[in-house]
Amino acid sequence: MNFLGFELKRINPVLSEKKGFLNANFGGMVGRTPVNEKSVFGLSAYWAGVRRISESVAMLPVDVFKKVNGKRTMTDHPVEYLLNAESNYQTCAFDFTQILITSAINHGNGLAIIERDRFGTPTGLVNVSREICEPLKYDDELYWKVEVKEAANKQESLLVKDRDIINLRGFGSDPVIGLSAIQAHKQNLGLSIAAQDYGADFYNKGTRIDGYIEYAGVLKPETKDAINQQWTNNYGANGTRGTAILDAGSKYHRLGLPPQDAQFIETRKFQKNEIATILGIPSHMINEMDGATFSNIEHQSIEFVTYGIGSWIEKIEQEYRRKLLKESEKRNHYFKHNVDRLLRTDVKTKGEYYRLMTDIGAYTINDVLELEDRNSVQNGDERYVQINRIPIEQMAEYYKKDIPK
Numbered sequence: 001m002n003f004l005g006f007e008l009k010r011i012n013p014v015l016s017e018k019k020g021f022l023n024a025n026f027g028g029m030v031g032r033t034p035v036n037e038k039s040v041f042g043l044s045a046y047w048a049g050v051r052r053i054s055e056s057v058a059m060l061p062v063d064v065f066k067k068v069n070g071k072r073t074m075t076d077h078p079v080e081y082l083l084n085a086e087s088n089y090q091t092c093a094f095d096f097t098q099i100l101i102t103s104a105i106n107h108g109n110g111l112a113i114i115e116r117d118r119f120g121t122p123t124g125l126v127n128v129s130r131e132i133c134e135p136l137k138y139d140d141e142l143y144w145k146v147e148v149k150e151a152a153n154k155q156e157s158l159l160v161k162d163r164d165i166i167n168l169r170g171f172g173s174d175p176v177i178g179l180s181a182i183q184a185h186k187q188n189l190g191l192s193i194a195a196q197d198y199g200a201d202f203y204n205k206g207t208r209i210d211g212y213i214e215y216a217g218v219l220k221p222e223t224k225d226a227i228n229q230q231w232t233n234n235y236g237a238n239g240t241r242g243t244a245i246l247d248a249g250s251k252y253h254r255l256g257l258p259p260q261d262a263q264f265i266e267t268r269k270f271q272k273n274e275i276a277t278i279l280g281i282p283s284h285m286i287n288e289m290d291g292a293t294f295s296n297i298e299h300q301s302i303e304f305v306t307y308g309i310g311s312w313i314e315k316i317e318q319e320y321r322r323k324l325l326k327e328s329e330k331r332n333h334y335f336k337h338n339v340d341r342l343l344r345t346d347v348k349t350k351g352e353y354y355r356l357m358t359d360i361g362a363y364t365i366n367d368v369l370e371l372e373d374r375n376s377v378q379n380g381d382e383r384y385v386q387i388n389r390i391p392i393e394q395m396a397e398y399y400k401k402d403i404p405k
Helices: 044-058 079-084 093-107 186-204 221-235 259-279 294-308 310-324 347-359 365-371 392-402
Strands: 028-030 033-035 062-068 071-074 086-088 109-116 122-128 133-138 141-149 155-161 165-169 211-215 250-254 333-337
Touching: 033 186, 044 093, 044 186, 044 259, 044 310, 062 079, 079 086, 079 093, 079 122, 079 310, 086 093, 093 109, 093 122, 093 165, 093 310, 165 310, 186 259, 294 310, 310 333, 347 365
Parallel strands: none
Antiparallel strands: 028 033, 062 071, 062 333, 086 122, 109 122, 109 165, 133 141, 141 155, 211 250
């Protein structure tokens, strides 16, 4: 059968596992609380964390380098277009990477089928849901069973060789199957969902008291009801705001933050920190700002790049090298994400960095302009050093002039 441009084998039904067994392992129940991708995305902290990781990596340019005699040069490889512009006819490169990482976090594996031409060169990358893919051995070779629907909703099981599948594996000890963050931490996530649902139900029912009115003497029940109704109409949640006018002898007492409210807020903060720990990112990345300052946020942002998404970047680069390069290219070609976009700092610090790099001859003027997305200038490719800022190539002649004969 032809699928995505190349021939695939049908699976012998005897080899197929019980249908739907994978889906059951991507979540579960904690008490009466369902824990799955849909429910955990209802947690703003989890949504923000997964989005921050996947979109941060997706926004980084991916370059292909070739190393020859110890020197690396950037190459115009055909795969670069798939990774930076259009992965397939209906998916841009940003969306492709974002989906790949989100699936790896939530389901343990981010999968994509590699389309190739007759020469084996990749021509497209197509995301496939982890829920319709299952790894298995066939003729002593690793394949992926892919469930696809044909015309008239007919279900077909196809075999795709592992070398034709990008497999971004999540954390775990299995070399093929990664652990789903949702499954591995369903107790913590289930507690967060239950607490959020409880809080929403508690406040929706209006069971908190903002204040009370004190009257001298004893009021009849109908008088209390009338006063309460009038106050609610004038100053309640759906009423108009304004200045309250009270009868003589009455006082309004506003209550502070009730203990249950304070406890709920602390619980929410704890849940955010737990989710940040699960995802391996600093808490301020999901808007938990307790203890955060401008100075330590900058350092935490560097930690986010180094530890939060650094492992994902490394995994992607190595998997691309294994699957997207030809055998003749694997030894001297490699992929590299440009993380400078995430490490951009304030103008002053950046200016000092550029000055240092140009002073030691590491950057040219055009290198700096390129980093700032500006057009190059004439003679901007010369490298300078501090001694009167002359081209490096002229240093030998410069010193010869000062040597007495």
